[in-house]
Amino acid sequence: xxxxxxxxxxxxxxxxxxxxxxxxxxxxxxxxxxxxxxxxxxxxxxxxxxxxxxxxxxxxxxxxxxxxxxxxxxxxxxxxxxxxxxxxxxxxxxxxxxxxxxxxxxxxxxxxxxxxxxxxxxxxxxxxxxxxxxxxxxxxxxxxxxxxxxxxxxxxxxxxxxxxxxxxxxxxxxxxxxxxxxxxxxxxxxxxxxxxxxxxxxxxxxxxxxxxxxxxxxxxxxxxxxxxxxxxxxxxxxxxxxxxxxxxxxxxxxxxxxxxxxxxxxxxxxxxxxxxxxxxxxxxxxxxxxxxxxxxxxxxxxxxxxxxxxxxxxxxxxxxxxxxxxxxxxxxxxxx
Amino acid sequence: xxxxxxxxxxxxxxxxxxxxxxxxxxxxxxxxxxxxxxxxxxxxxxxxxxxxxxxxxxxxxxxxxxxxxxxxxxxxxxxxxxxxxxxxxxxxxxxxxxxxxxxxxxxxxxxxxxxxxxxxxxxxxxxxxxxxxxxxxxxxxxxxxxxxxxxxxxxxxxxxxxxxxxxxxxxxxxxxxxxxxxxxxxxxxxxxxxxxxxxxxxxxxxxxxxxxxxxxxxxxxxxxxxxxxxxxxxxxxxxxxxxxxxxxxxxxxxxxxxxxxxxxxxxxxxxxxxx
Numbered sequence: 001x002x003x004x005x006x007x008x009x010x011x012x013x014x015x016x017x018x019x020x021x022x023x024x025x026x027x028x029x030x031x032x033x034x035x036x037x038x039x040x041x042x043x044x045x046x047x048x049x050x051x052x053x054x055x056x057x058x059x060x061x062x063x064x065x066x067x068x069x070x071x072x073x074x075x076x077x078x079x080x081x082x083x084x085x086x087x088x089x090x091x092x093x094x095x096x097x098x099x100x101x102x103x104x105x106x107x108x109x110x111x112x113x114x115x116x117x118x119x120x121x122x123x124x125x126x127x128x129x130x131x132x133x134x135x136x137x138x139x140x141x142x143x144x145x146x147x148x149x150x151x152x153x154x155x156x157x158x159x160x161x162x163x164x165x166x167x168x169x170x171x172x173x174x175x176x177x178x179x180x181x182x183x184x185x186x187x188x189x190x191x192x193x194x195x196x197x198x199x200x201x202x203x204x205x206x207x208x209x210x211x212x213x214x215x216x217x218x219x220x221x222x223x224x225x226x227x228x229x230x231x232x233x234x235x236x237x238x239x240x241x242x243x244x245x246x247x248x249x250x251x252x253x254x255x256x257x258x259x260x261x262x263x264x265x266x267x268x269x270x271x272x273x274x275x276x277x278x279x280x281x282x283x284x285x286x287x288x289x290x291x292x293x294x295x296x297x298x299x300x301x302x303x304x305x306x307x308x309x310x311x312x313x314x315x316x317x318x319x320x321x322x323x324x325x326x327x328x329x330x331x332x333x334x335x336x
Numbered sequence: 337x338x339x340x341x342x343x344x345x346x347x348x349x350x351x352x353x354x355x356x357x358x359x360x361x362x363x364x365x366x367x368x369x370x371x372x373x374x375x376x377x378x379x380x381x382x383x384x385x386x387x388x389x390x391x392x393x394x395x396x397x398x399x400x401x402x403x404x405x406x407x408x409x410x411x412x413x414x415x416x417x418x419x420x421x422x423x424x425x426x427x428x429x430x431x432x433x434x435x436x437x438x439x440x441x442x443x444x445x446x447x448x449x450x451x452x453x454x455x456x457x458x459x460x461x462x463x464x465x466x467x468x469x470x471x472x473x474x475x476x477x478x479x480x481x482x483x484x485x486x487x488x489x490x491x492x493x494x495x496x497x498x499x500x501x502x503x504x505x506x507x508x509x510x511x512x513x514x515x516x517x518x519x520x521x522x523x524x525x526x527x528x529x530x531x532x533x534x535x536x537x538x539x540x541x542x543x544x545x546x547x548x549x550x551x552x553x554x555x556x557x558x559x560x561x562x563x564x565x566x567x568x569x570x571x572x573x574x575x576x577x578x579x580x581x582x583x584x585x586x587x588x589x590x591x592x593x594x595x596x597x598x599x600x601x602x603x604x605x606x607x608x609x610x611x
Contacts (some may be wrong), residue, residue, distance in 0.1 A: 136344025142354045143553050144531065144541045146347065151542075163442060206440040208433075249481055310533075 005208050007047045015058045019222060022062055022241040027189035030217040034235075036060070037081050040112055050134040065119075065222060071091065077185075079121025080221045084173070085110070086117050097226060099235035099254055102174035106239045109246040119221045122174045122184075122201070125211055126167035126246055126276065127156065128312075138165045138209045156250065159319060160275040163206035166312060169274045172239055174202065175254040175270035175278040180230050185223040186215065195225070202277035212276060213335035223312070229243040230256040230268070236329040241258045249273040251321045253327035256291075264288045265296070269329060271322055277334065281305050281326065288330060295331065302327035341554050346546050353550025361505040364561045368568025370431045375572070385488040390499045405607050407502075407597045412467070415459045416586055420454040422582035427567060430560055446534060449525045452570035456518060471502050474512060478505035479558025513566055520559035524552040 013187075016022045031188060034053035036042050037060075045051040059065055065081035068090045076092060087093055088104040107113055107121060125131075128147055136142030147154045148166045157166040182198040184332070195281050201213050215221060236255040241247035252275055257267040269281045284301045291297040305326040306319050344354040348585035406440070408416070429441040458542075463469050482505050484497040505509070531541045574583045581595040596607070 130347075133347070134345065136348050136354055138351065140344070141342070142344045142352075143549065148539060149541050162533065163440070203438075206442065210436045 006047075008043070009049060009052060011046075011053055012055045013054060013058060014263075015061045017061045017063075019062060019064050019220070022057060022059065022220060023189040023218075024188060025055070025057050026220055027218045029057075033057055035220065038083070038112075038116040040108075040116050041120060041124045044132070048134060050132065050140075052288060058112040059117075071225060071227075074231060076226045077223045078118055080223055081117045081319070082119075083136045084113040084116050084121060085119060087173075088113065093192075093302070096228070097176075097180055097235070097254065099237045100173065100176045100180065100226070102235075102237045103239075103252075103254060105143070106237075106252075107172045110248070113294045118173055118224060121178065122171050122198075122224070123215065123221060124171060126212060127170045128165075128167040131167060138205070139167060141210065145182075150313075152312070153314060155314045155317075156273070157193075157250075157312055157315050158275050159306075159309040159311050159315060159322070160279055161206070161274045161277070162275075162310065162312075163204060164206040165209050165276065167276055169202060169212060169275070169277055170273060171247040172249060172252055172272070173279070174198070175252055176237060177224060177226070177270040178202075178270045178278045178280055179235075179268045180226050180269060183225040183227070184221055185225060186219050187222045188216070188219040190218070193222075198224070199278075199280055199323040204276040230258075233258050234332060236332060238325055240325065251318055251325055253322075253325040253329050259293055262292050262294075264291055264293055269305075269326065271325065272310075274318055274322055283307075284326060293332060295328060298327040298330035301330045303329070340558070352546040353554050355553045356561060358557075360397060360558075360561045361431050361434055361564060364564035365568070367565045368572075371565070372572045379578075382489065383491070384494075385491075385496075388496050390425055391496045393499055393597070393601050394603050397606075398597055401593050401596055401602050401607055403593050404590045405593065406590050407515070407526075408589050409466075410589065411462055411590055415455055415462065415587060418455045419459070422448045422455065423563065425569065426452065427564060431564060442532060446525075446527070446529055446532065449522070449529075451524055452518075453526065456522065468502070472508055474505065474508045478508055481505050495501050499601035499602065500599060501601065504599070510566070510570065513562075517559045517563050517566065520555045521563070524556040524559075527552055528556060 016025060026035070034042065034046075034051065034056045036056050036058045042056075046053075046056075059081045062081065064079070066079045066086075066315055067082060068076055068078050068086065070092065071077050074096075076096065078093075079088060084104045084107050087102050090101070093104075094101045104118065104121075107116065128137075128139070130146035130152075131137050131139045134140075135146060136144075137147075138145050145165050146152060148162070148164075154166060156168065159166050168275050169296050177198040180198075184196045184201040185193060186196060187193045196214060203211060203214055216322040234257045236253065236257070239249045239252040241249055248325070249272060251271060253269070253271050255267060255269045258265040265283050269284050270278050271281060272278045281304075284305050287304055288297055288301050293301075300324040305324045309319050309322070310320060338357070340357055342354045342357055343351050345461070346352045426445060429445040429448065433439065433441050463472070481497045481500075484494055487494045488496070527543070530537050530543050531539065533539055544552070573579050581591055581599075585591045585595075598601070
C-alpha cells in the first residue's frame with residue numbers, strides 16, 4: 001500500500017491571476033503540469049507520491065474562473081473554480097436547477113464543499129483503491145486491473161461499460177450536469193475555446209483507459225454552461241452512500257423530466273458510480289416518453305435500466321440499488 | 337533495456353515488465369519510411385552490374401512454359417487477403433490509439449486476432465498437405481544467390497545468379513520474418529485474451545505470474561512493432577512498378593509466360609506439361 005507522507009515532494013508552484021496566464025503555463029508545461037483547484041483530490045495524489053508533477057498551477061487566484069452568472073438564453077454559466085458551497089447556495093441555481101443544488105449539497109462534508117470546486121468535482125479521478133495505491137494497473141499505464149481478479153475486493157466498482165479497467169466515476173455533480181444537458185467550456189492557448197456536451201466530456205476505458213475526461217494536456221475547463229432547456233422541469237436526485245455523514249456515492253441518479261398532465265413528455269436520466277462515466281439511460285428515456293408517471297412506468301424503467309449490467313464478485317448489490325433509484329426517479333418520490 | 341520495455345510495480349513492490357516501449361512505434365514507422373526511400377534511391381541510382389542480371393535458362397524447359405502460369409490457388413489467395421485484412425486491422429487497432437487517435441479498439445483487436453489465428457492454422461494445413469511446403473523456406477541455394485547478388489551490387493565480378501524458383505530469396509526472407517513475428521505475437525495474444533472480457537474465457541489475470549505475463553506483453557508488443565515495419569516494406573514492394581506482376585498474381589492467381597520467363601527459372605520451378 002502507498003504511504004501518505006507529511007511532506008510532498010518538491011514542485012514548482014505557479015499562482016496565475018488570469019485565465020490567459022494559466023493557459024500559457026499549461027501550454028508551456030503540458031504533461032508536466034498539474035492543475036490545482038480545491039486541492040482535495042490533488043494533495044492525496046501528491047502526498048502518496050503516485051503523481052509527481054514538476055509544476056503545479058493553482059487556480060485559486062484566478063477570479064475569472066469563479067462565480068455564477070446568468071446567460072442570455074436564461075441559463076447559467078458557472079465558473080469551473082466556483083466552490084460547491086457557492087453552487088449549492090446560489091439562489092438562481094436553487095430556483096432553476098434545484099437538482100444541481102442538491103447534488104452539490106450531497107458532495108462530501110461542508111468543509112470539503114467550502115474548498116472543493118465544481119470543476120474539480122466533475123474532473124476528479126476515480127477512487128479505485130488499487131489504482132490509488134500506486135500499483136501499475138491499466139489506468140496507471142500497466143496491463144492489469146487488480147480490481148477485477150478472482151480475489152479482488154470490488155464493491156465500489158463498475159457494473160456497466162467495463163473495459164479491462166473497472167473503475168467508476170465518483171462525482172455527484174457530473175450526473176446532474178449531464179441530465180441538465182450542460183456544456184463544458186474548455187480553453188487552451190493554441191486551440192482557443194471548444195464547448196463539449198457534458199455527456200461527451202466523460203470518457204470510458206474503452207476509449208482512453210488512463211483518463212476520465214476529454215481534457216488534453218494544455219487544456220483547462222473554464223466554465224460550465226447550463227442551458228435553460230430544462231429550467232423549471234421536474235427534477236430528481238438521490239445518492240446512496242455507505243456512510244450517511246459523508247462519502248462517495250455507491251450509486252446516484254439524476255433525472256430531469258418534462259411532465260404534462262401526469263404524462264412524461266421527455267426526460268434525461270443519468271446514473272453515476274456504475275461506470276467510468278456518468279451513464280445516461282437513453283433506452284429508459286425513450287421507453288418512458290409518453291407514458292404516465294406511474295408505478296407501472298417506474299417498474300418498467302427500473303427493470304430496463306439494469307439490463308446488461310455485469311456485476312463483479314462483490315458489487316452485485318449495485319443492480320437493485322440502481323433499479324430502485326431509477327424507479328424512484330420516475331415516480332418522483334422525495335422529489336428535489 | 338529501458339528503451340525496449342516499460343517497467344511497473346506490482347502490489348508487492350516488485351519491478352515488473354508491463355509492455356514494450358511504445359515510442360518504438362515511431363522508430364518502426366521511421367524505419368519503414370527510410371527503407372522505402374533508401375530502396376527507391378538504390379534502384380534509381382546505384383550502378384547496375386555489367387552483363388546479364390541473371391544466368392540464361394534452358395531453352396527446352398522454357399519451351400514447355402504455357403501462356404499463363406498458375407502462381408497462387410484460390411485458397412492461397414483467400415488466405416493471403418484475409419490475413420492481410422486481419423493484420424492491418426490488428427496494427428491499426430493497436431497502434432493508432434497509441435499515436436493519439438482514441439477509439440474503442442480492444443474488441444476489434446482481439447476479433448481480428450482470432451481471424452488471423454484461424455487463417456494461419458488453415459494456411460499451415462493447406463501448405464503442408466496441398467502445396468510444396470518447402471518451396472517458401474530459405475535454403476543453401478538462396479543464401480548463395482543472396483551472396484552473389486550482394487557481391488555484384490558491390491561491383492565485384494561474379495557470374496550472374498540463376499533466376500528464381502517459385503519464390504525468390506527475398507520473398508522467402510520476408511516470409512521467415514513474418515513467421516517469426518507471428519510465432520511471438522499469436523500465442524501471446526491468445527493468452528492475453530485471458531486478461532480481458534471475451535465470450536471465450538472467464539477473465540483471470542492471475543493465470544500466470546507477473547513475470548510471465550510481462551514477458552508475454554513485451555513479446556507481443558515488440559513483434560507488433562516489428563510488424564509495422566514489415567508491413568510498410570511489404571506494401572511498398574507490392575506497389576512498386578517492377579513488382580506489380582507479383583501483386584497481380586496474388587489478385588488473379590496467374591502470371592504471364594513473359595513474366596515467368598523474365599523472373600523464374602523453369603528448371604527450378606517446373607510448370608507446364610511436366611508440372
